[in-house]
Amino acid sequence: MGNTLFPVFLKTENIRFLIIGGGNVGFEKVSALLKQNPEAKIRIIAKTFGHDLKEAFNQYPHIEYQVKEFEESDIENTDIVIAATNDNSLHQKIKQVANAKNILVNVADQPDLCDFYLGSIVKKGDLKIAISTNGKSPTIAKRLRETFDENIPDEIDEVLHHLQLLRTHLKGDFRNKLEILNKITQTLSHSPEDLPRYMDYLSRYR
Template sequence: MEQNELYPIFLKVAALEVLIVGGGNVGLEKLTFLLKSSPSAKVTIVSVNFLPELIALAQKHNAKIIEAAYHNSFLEGKHIVIATTDVIEVNIQVYEDCKQRNILVNVADNPPYCDFYMGGIVTKGNIKIAISTNGKSPTLVKRLRQFLEEIIPNNINELAENINSYRKSTGGTFSEKVTALNELTKSLLIK
């Protein structure tokens, strides 16, 4: 059986420079997804054409819009790049240019040309859960996200805040704190 060997990581994208290449529906989807999770993300979008909805969203979040054809000079200072054009040759060029510069890249809907996938995300306050099918089924990711959004209680963030307060006020060694917190949270397991 194939196993998902992706390593989940939560990036502080407000401290990184993100480039989206393409201003159409897929670019809008990726920008929406990114800004929903990280509203203060630093994003630049480059494209020859832009959907009005993408422009409005970019302006709302102070994202930079550049109306131009892709050129590798747009990669300068970027940490993450997402290629979303409807021209496969452009997307592959973006991928190759990023690989030469050790920049993480995602070519939308083309798993062989991705260093990472943008999975489903469930957020309830400080609780954030990422979901991946290893690029196999975005539809399943969507359904799992909907399921988790329904079953995770809305007050879960309150619990996280209370546990954090307890954690800060608990004395002892690191090991003793871990033991105390494990004891406190073990009742969360549903048997």
């Protein structure tokens, strides 16, 4: 069928996450969410919790957690479910129960059970890039993230800030505004490492 994925960016402050699994993979999923939003609404269910997750509970006291086995009623008041155990039959049950309530599920290391994938993410201030390999190779996605992270300068956030101000104050119709913005950003697309010259060029249009 090819790559039919449709990328979206969720406003995590409005999403209630349920993670099932308290081991290393569960901690990895929790860390990924907290990295994007330290106040993300997360609830975790597991029969046991590893040391790293226990430390996370101390650091982020808003995280809810229960020491118990998964039950169908745990799906209530949840928007997205992430299954991160080593029990494949449990994962299948979680997906069935969640999908019956129109809740999307991500299952660690089982692409065939996933309704969506958690991609590698590059974050530079307000710039965010999500990378997916359609479930084929998380390692490649990680390497690409590292490459982008190393080559996109941190100053890009300042550029975005100035462009936002410029867009607010530009006069004329949409076509005219687009032409000006394209002209300004052309320098950046050809030479992203040359930010000092780019910022000087941008200042002429303030």
